[in-house]
Amino acid sequence: MLKKTAIENISQLAAVLMEKGTLLAPVKEVSCHNFAEISDPQKVDLKFYNTLMSPKSAFFPHREDFVKYKVGKPLSEAEHTILNLKPAFLFGVRPCDVKSFEIMDIHFNAAGIIDPYWRARREATTIFGYAYDINQPVDSADFYNTLGIYAADPEGSDIFMVKKDKELLLKSITPKGEKLLAELSALEKASSGDEKYYEDYIKKGKDYKTRFTCVDSEVIAKKIESIFDNTDFWTKMSAACLSCGICTFSCPNCYCFDICDDTLFGKGTRSRVWDACMFTDFTLEASGHNPRTQVYQRLRQKVSHKYSYHVRKYGVISCVGCGRCTRQCPVNIDIYSIIEAALKA
Numbered sequence: 001m002l003k004k005t006a007i008e009n010i011s012q013l014a015a016v017l018m019e020k021g022t023l024l025a026p027v028k029e030v031s032c033h034n035f036a037e038i039s040d041p042q043k044v045d046l047k048f049y050n051t052l053m054s055p056k057s058a059f060f061p062h063r064e065d066f067v068k069y070k071v072g073k074p075l076s077e078a079e080h081t082i083l084n085l086k087p088a089f090l091f092g093v094r095p096c097d098v099k100s101f102e103i104m105d106i107h108f109n110a111a112g113i114i115d116p117y118w119r120a121r122r123e124a125t126t127i128f129g130y131a132y133d134i135n136q137p138v139d140s141a142d143f144y145n146t147l148g149i150y151a152a153d154p155e156g157s158d159i160f161m162v163k164k165d166k167e168l169l170l171k172s173i174t175p176k177g178e179k180l181l182a183e184l185s186a187l188e189k190a191s192s193g194d195e196k197y198y199e200d201y202i203k204k205g206k207d208y209k210t211r212f213t214c215v216d217s218e219v220i221a222k223k224i225e226s227i228f229d230n231t232d233f234w235t236k237m238s239a240a241c242l243s244c245g246i247c248t249f250s251c252p253n254c255y256c257f258d259i260c261d262d263t264l265f266g267k268g269t270r271s272r273v274w275d276a277c278m279f280t281d282f283t284l285e286a287s288g289h290n291p292r293t294q295v296y297q298r299l300r301q302k303v304s305h306k307y308s309y310h311v312r313k314y315g316v317i318s319c320v321g322c323g324r325c326t327r328q329c330p331v332n333i334d335i336y337s338i339i340e341a342a343l344k345a
């Protein structure tokens with residue numbers, strides 16, 4: 001099913017979705033766009049390239065409280081957080097970010113222990129993917145083509161959206177999306193011309209080129225492993241790194257976290273908070289020993305995890321080429337260039 005709306009009427013669509021549940025969509029901040037829970041439908045703003053932070057926080061919030069407890073009281077009296085989720089709509093997600101959810105599902109919703117918080121949010125959420133504007137230049141940091149992802153790739157979305165001049169075309173991809181789209185009577189029926197435009201746009205999306213290097217996951221995984229002890233290589237790659245961690249916090253596929261107990265006046269909260277392998281104390285052990293005191297060891301870990309260990313363990317690279325880590329890095333460290341250099345090392 002294909003429907004459409006004028007982009008200037010997007011707030012009407014937002015208002016309808018807000019009546020049905022929680023709407024998370026891009027909003028303009030001082031100098032960027034980010035996903036936020038919408039309380040005013042006028043705030044939804046689709047005039048963005050991509051958000052500064054990835055949409056992973058829709059399923060994996062920066063801080064998640066699990067248990068509230070009282071010091072000295074038995075665990076049976078602790079209050080566990082129960083998620084009473086309304087249906088949620090994650091609106092305007094770029095194709096590379098949609099792909100990242102599938103990779104994150106491996107950790108939170110497939111392998112090992114299922115994370116009930118991630119799973120509940122994933123099940124409650126309908127994803128509105130949003131094609132990049134192929135009439136605008138590609139950002140030089142992006143390299144999602146290298147990971148087999150295209151600018152107008154509907155895979156993984158429930159509903160996929162394409163901009164057509166001053167209109168937005170919305171196509172159902174999954175049964176969940178089909179059901180929702182059928183209910184959205186505020187949208188207009190698309191014409192056969194719109195159908196053709198949509199199909200052509202998906203095809204043209206494959207010609208919208210980001211940076212590309214031929215990366216076979218098995219080859220790069222072995223290559224990265226083979227240069228593990230090449231300290232000169234990793235020192236050169238990490239020479240400017242400040243260990244600030246924004247490359248990991250903004251990454252849609254970084255999922256390291258810490259579990260913290262905050263206790264005050266006998267009352268405590270156990271929470272999960274984001275952590276990052278680029279932080280100096282990430283591997284600090286209780287004994288005081290830290291196996292990764294050097295910046296090069298931490299950058300090596302980040303790159304090796306994504307492009308080698310993750311491939312070895314799960315068969316897929318843990319990066320979607322969204323370019324955020326490069327755009328956000330204060331000293332211009334570029335993971336794509338590191339991968340290119342590693343292939344030649």
Ligand code: SF4
Nearest residue numbers: 251319320322323325
């Ligand atoms: S490593 Fe960088 S390019 Fe790859 S998914 Fe993370 S932020 Fe995007």
Ligand code: SF4
Nearest residue numbers: 241242244245247329
């Ligand atoms: S964003 Fe750049 S400087 Fe900061 S930790 Fe990552 S690589 Fe280092």
